[in-house]
Amino acid sequence: MQYSEKVLDHFTHPRNVGEIEDANGVGEVGNAKCGDIMKIYLKVSDDGIIEDVKFKTFGCGAAIATSSMATEMVKGKSLEEALKLTNKAVAEALDGLPPVKMHCSVLAEEALRSAISDYYKRMGKDPAEILGCDADCSACHKAD
Amino acid sequence: MQYSEKVLDHFTHPRNVGEIEDANGVGEVGNAKCGDIMKIYLKVSDDGIIEDVKFKTFGCGAAIATSSMATEMVKGKSLEEALKLTNKAVAEALDGLPPVKMHCSVLAEEALRSAISDYYKRMGKDPAEILGCDADCSACHKAD
Amino acid sequence: MEKRFVYADNAATTPLSEIAFNAMKPWLTEHYGNPSSLYRMGREAKEAINEARKVVGKCLNAAMPVNEKNDYAPGEILFTGGGSQADNLAIRGFMHGPSSKGRKHIITSKIEHHAVLYTCEALEKEGYRVTYLNVDKEGHVDLEQLKNELSEDTALVSVMAANNEIGTIQPLKQISELAHSVGAKFHTDAVQAVGHMHIDVQEMGIDMLSLAGHKFRGPRGTGVLYVKNGIQLEPLVYGGGQERGLVSGTENTAGFIGLAAAMQDACEHLDEKMGYVKKLTDKLVKGIMENIPYSHYTGDPVNRLPGTASFVFEAIEGEGLILRLDNAGVCGSTGSACSTGSLDPSHVLMAIGLPHEIAHGSLRLTLGEQNTEEDVDYVIETVTDVVKTLRSMSPVWEN
Amino acid sequence: MEKRFVYADNAATTPLSEIAFNAMKPWLTEHYGNPSSLYRMGREAKEAINEARKVVGKCLNAAMPVNEKNDYAPGEILFTGGGSQADNLAIRGFMHGPSSKGRKHIITSKIEHHAVLYTCEALEKEGYRVTYLNVDKEGHVDLEQLKNELSEDTALVSVMAANNEIGTIQPLKQISELAHSVGAKFHTDAVQAVGHMHIDVQEMGIDMLSLAGHKFRGPRGTGVLYVKNGIQLEPLVYGGGQERGLVSGTENTAGFIGLAAAMQDACEHLDEKMGYVKKLTDKLVKGIMENIPYSHYTGDPVNRLPGTASFVFEAIEGEGLILRLDNAGVCGSTGSACSTGSLDPSHVLMAIGLPHEIAHGSLRLTLGEQNTEEDVDYVIETVTDVVKTLRSMSPVWEN
Ligand SMILES: Cc1ncc(COP(=O)(O)O)c(C=O)c1O
Numbered sequence A, B: 001m002q003y004s005e006k007v008l009d010h011f012t013h014p015r016n017v018g019e020i021e022d023a024n025g026v027g028e029v030g031n032a033k034c035g036d037i038m039k040i041y042l043k044v045s046d047d048g049i050i051e052d053v054k055f056k057t058f059g060c061g062a063a064i065a066t067s068s069m070a071t072e073m074v075k076g077k078s079l080e081e082a083l084k085l086t087n088k089a090v091a092e093a094l095d096g097l098p099p100v101k102m103h104c105s106v107l108a109e110e111a112l113r114s115a116i117s118d119y120y121k122r123m124g125k126d127p128a129e130i131l132g133c134d135a136d137c138s139a140c141h142k143a144d
Numbered sequence C, D: 001m002e003k004r005f006v007y008a009d010n011a012a013t014t015p016l017s018e019i020a021f022n023a024m025k026p027w028l029t030e031h032y033g034n035p036s037s038l039y040r041m042g043r044e045a046k047e048a049i050n051e052a053r054k055v056v057g058k059c060l061n062a063a064m065p066v067n068e069k070n071d072y073a074p075g076e077i078l079f080t081g082g083g084s085q086a087d088n089l090a091i092r093g094f095m096h097g098p099s100s101k102g103r104k105h106i107i108t109s110k111i112e113h114h115a116v117l118y119t120c121e122a123l124e125k126e127g128y129r130v131t132y133l134n135v136d137k138e139g140h141v142d143l144e145q146l147k148n149e150l151s152e153d154t155a156l157v158s159v160m161a162a163n164n165e166i167g168t169i170q171p172l173k174q175i176s177e178l179a180h181s182v183g184a185k186f187h188t189d190a191v192q193a194v195g196h197m198h199i200d201v202q203e204m205g206i207d208m209l210s211l212a213g214h215k216f217r218g219p220r221g222t223g224v225l226y227v228k229n230g231i232q233l234e235p236l237v238y239g240g241g242q243e244r245g246l247v248s249g250t251e252n253t254a255g256f257i258g259l260a261a262a263m264q265d266a267c268e269h270l271d272e273k274m275g276y277v278k279k280l281t282d283k284l285v286k287g288i289m290e291n292i293p294y295s296h297y298t299g300d301p302v303n304r305l306p307g308t309a310s311f312v313f314e315a316i317e318g319e320g321l322i323l324r325l326d327n328a329g330v331c332g333s334t335g336s337a338c339s340t341g342s343l344d345p346s347h348v349l350m351a352i353g354l355p356h357e358i359a360h361g362s363l364r365l366t367l368g369e370q371n372t373e374e375d376v377d378y379v380i381e382t383v384t385d386v387v388k389t390l391r392s393m394s395p396v397w398e399n
């Protein structure tokens, strides 16, 4: 198993670690039994732009690096754009992940969707209509 | 397989190699198919003393070394004494032989008995009476 | 504290000692004769290997052969290509060989190395029956269960001398006596133990014992299976008949000699070296347990390998821990699931009853004679920092 | 002529080259990380081993993996503890594994190395059927017999690339085509061939290939099994999962890197080196055949390994020949029965039809790049002298 330099960089110096006190969207996926939990905090502006994003992750190097990269990639973007972010795109932005670590990037995608879903709910919208599902990815995810 | 220094010495500088023109006892045992043939020439004096002995051997290092040692050990001895020479005694005189090489020392004992038998025959005596067998060891000997 | 490099993963592998390297060098460069060759250069190599065998045999107190001129004296010591090969030969070779006498049952433990476990699983597929003994919280095998499982069908009991993850030492003599009571033989994987604790195969009643050169500062790719005289095995490698025909292949002369040199050094100075290592380890354990809340010591705190310190830290994951320690210059290892790409944490941590979420935060630090007090101070400080940082990123950590 | 030391037994083993030793040294001393470890020192070792894999793969023209980031790229190259281990893994691992698809028949030849022959014999005991192909006077396998024996039940054809005693090279491409015509796979023991002749696994249709580091100036205790992508084997050694789980055990990093360095050197300068060695060997053969009456050349005089010169001399025995050559400083080998303690001369000499009494007088001299013209002159003179001396002691020699 070999991590790219970019993965190691994002793991060692993760961007956007922490919590947002006045977040208006929070999502958490994974569970401790599987050894990985990711929590994402969003601060979405009135016109639907992600003004700030932070994360907390309990998981391996790849989990932390993908959290960091995923938050970087959606910061300043609209929710629509953010919803287009796939785990593959995150992995590619990190110059690839070892095959056994691809599932950790799924976690980042899911946590983000879950946070956006939470935001819509708080806004009184049905997230299922927008996301195509209710983003209940919080059950222990499966490796692919 | 490890030869003692004595075996290597007797192999490298074998004593009593050659033929005796006027031998009065000649014995040959082994066969080429088995990869070892030993031929012993005796010059026995009227009073039954081995005045001279020579050998020719087609065989491994141990075969040559035991030929050399066996001839050394019987030179100047009476036939009775010579008949007491066992392959074990020859091997011991050489500081031992590797287990897989013990059969080569049998060859030396047999060749000597065969030559003595030949001498008795030439003297008109029945070797079987003296040797307990007719020393027809020329059939391919078996490893023990 | 100034950054330094501290290798604290001596259970994974050890740096080759100068003693071993110097012993190997002439056999790598000048004396290249094939030990099976008839000429002097070959015979010398063969003799040197047999000398190496004697050194190994002496360290284990193996019975020495009567006949000093014996071709492969002492025949009880077989060189292999490593610890795993020794384990495979011992277990598969024994069960397939005549000495198992048609018995079809093996007893081993749940915390064995995979070289033992997967060999046993492969034998199960062939129709053998295998019992995997439970262990208690500290990793000791369940002797009551062993007693109950032993029967006239039990051919072999294989229990490791000391565990590679948590360092717990097993009661070898008791196990061998139980095994022998039903006529079974006793094999022990002593790959972690040899060179780190006293082993006496006769005193302990050990019939077969595996070891690996690289765990006590000898070379990689070398191991030994001690086999008590009279036990007959099926070969691991067929071929030219080397190692009594059980591990054929042109001998790695330099490697075997390096193993023996390292082993002699380890055995002759065992008390002194291991006393020193134990002192360092005790200090390390104390420092970490005092500094870091919600941390747990794993394994037997007393009956353990002198250099092994193993922990779990709540709310963090081990792979990240190792990578951050690495950035700080400290080499360690973890049994976290994430480190191997499997879904489960190490089978050892599971067997001692740790819940998944806690086992994920495991850390193993293993010290060696080359470590210093300063190393230990640095490691304590570094681990404390890294655990703190990772916890600060963890959604499960709530202060 | 002045006495000198001439190593002319390069088929038994070769002196480790300086190139290989220098490549190994840092991995023996400084870079001791376990390739399975997560930290940098471990990852670097893993990367270095994968680089070594690529070097080996390139020399054999193995198909390279598409994904350069692949974890064990190229997966086709498996490191083992030697040539015998590679042979055992190939044959036993294939027959026991899924890729044999239930077929139960193996075809090999009568002149294979014992690593192949004894593995086949062990499989026969398990119920597999093995055909041992005849060879002609020069040691070529009987292709007609091969055609006749091939059937839908044939899983594997294993024929060596070049023989270790007489140097004869087999028509690999023809054999692989025949094997493939019935859906069987083709393994070749190329332990003597690699580094001494061109091998292209794709061009020659080779599915599995064994080689050993120490036959081309790499280290002892290292080998490789090339396995074509898609072929699945049963492991030789169970354990930690190294070498795709087929040869588990902590990697011998230095050894694997030494093997690759030696192989690269051998392959890159193959024509030049082997042209030189062939010239020496031709001179040696000519000199001996001219000087010594009642001597016979064994093997194929044209299609043979460039460094192999093998003979039989009538009326003398090989072990004595070797010992006397040794006294004169010349290292060689023999297939004489007496040299091994068995009752029969080498199975290769029997298979090419030599009568026992002649096979006893066999001599194999194998030259390498480190030999010189002066070496050859000295060997010719020495062999001539020693044969003369031994014949003068031989009762079968009548001039
Ligand atoms: C043709 C052949 N196959 C296999 C082997 C076995 O190789 P190793 O001794 O390295 O295991 C040898 C050499 O000994 C050989 O010449």
Ligand SMILES: Cc1ncc(COP(=O)(O)O)c(C=O)c1O
Pocket: C082, C083, C084, C085, C087, C113, C115, C160, C162, C163, C164, C189, C190, C191, C192, C212, C214, C221, C223, D239, D240, D248, D249, D250, D251
């Ligand atoms: C307890 C135990 N057994 C067996 C092994 C296997 O040894 P090797 O990797 O040398 O084959 C190891 C180490 O890896 C070990 O710790």
Ligand code: FES
Pocket: A034, A035, A036, A058, A059, A060, A061, A062, A063, A101, A104, C337, C338, C339, C341
């Ligand atoms: S979080 Fe477990 S593998 Fe990434």
Ligand code: FES
Pocket: B034, B035, B036, B058, B059, B060, B061, B062, B063, B101, B104, D337, D338, D339, D341
């Ligand atoms: S003569 Fe053949 S082994 Fe001695």
